[in-house]
Amino acid sequence: MPATRLFRILLLTPFFLFATVPQQPRDAEKDTTAILQANYLYNIAKLVEWKDTSKRSGNFVIGIIGSENLYQELIKQYGTRTIGKQPIEIRKLPRSADVESCHILFVGRSDLALLPDIYKRMTGKPTMVVTEYAGALEDGAVVNFVKVDNLLKYEMSMINAQKHGLVMGLTLKNLAHRVEE
């Protein structure tokens, strides 16, 4: 086989390798935001106390609306973990404001239109609403993912937490990008 042909074969290879990256950029394996959000949610869950006694037993439910990759990542990495003694249960929820009670409810940016109704329905309920859009804390979210200096961080509202009967740990507060008191 001529040398040039050998080189051509070699040179084509990385294009095929790379094809696994960009051909499906929202492939869960490469969705860095979903990976980070999943870990944040897990750590946040560990650092918050639910005052409502009904939330202190049974499964620890994390509901996901609108982010398939986040759901998959949570199942894969955290699906067999516990929060305290409560086994984590990850639920993929339908795209509807008629959501069931969860410990944590994440609403992705593709479903922001549902949020006004969701905030209304969750008023006073022991559910931590987590979102990812500017101005979310003002609207009623307890935790909101923000993009700062090319990094994914979170901000939180102590006021909204209190409204949902949540005690946010000091560590969580100290590590937040911004805390609305």
Place this chain on the structure above:
Amino acid sequence: MVQRILIAVLLTVVASFATAQGDPLVEALRKYQAGDVAAARTLIDEAVKTDAHREDPEAWLLRGFVYKDLYKGTAEIGEGDVLRDEAVASLYTCVELDTVGTYRDNATQAYDYLARTYFNDAAKALNEMEDERALVMFSKYKESVYRLDPKADLMAREVEFHNALGTVHTKRFNQDRTAIDRFDKAIEAYKKVLELDPENYGANYNLATLYFNRGVYQIRRINADDEIPSILEIQAASREHFQEALPYMLKAHDMDPARRETLLGLEGIYYSLQDQQNSDKFRELFEELPPEEDR
């Protein structure tokens, strides 16, 4: 054909020695003509040590051909390398000593053939993922070409070789992501290509891919044992790789704005840099492209 011409040339020249019984050059030629290359080797090695033939270009020409045939006849790589080096050195000595140019064409033709085999072996070694041997062979290729023609232009070969070398290191790194030396060597190889040819699409694209994949891999390793401070540290480390990837992918994109893989590559890099606006922009550009079969 070359061999026949060589023998004819040598027969003419050594005719004056024909009666010189025991002249190792004459004996070596006879053995070579008879196809006994092993015996010719012993005799020609003896001949070039004698005062009569030490600086005799025809003796070195014959030695070059004898060793070339021995090289072609061996299947053992190590032995073949030694035989080829001897052949190349002998042919070069012939050219150096041949001030009137009697043997130059024959010698350089064989020399060029052997130089090309170094390059072919470099390519073969890369294909077999033997990067160290590839580097040795490529170095010998360059050395042999420049020795005969110091002004030779090997840029295209250099680019081709270092691109392929980068691919081998990338493959090795993809097999074992803890092998950071492979990552570094791949980066070095592609950067070498860009030093020679800044407009090389493949090197720009592959460098971007390499940095991007490394950043993704670091984030991918995040697990339940990582607490928030480590997520921030890992993100910061990955961000550096994404930022390093960006200019190379942008350059590749500028070179060919309709390439799907760079549009998706940029979408992925910006996404990982938490730059949703630019990520969406390149996603849209990608989606605006007509289906591949229609282009």
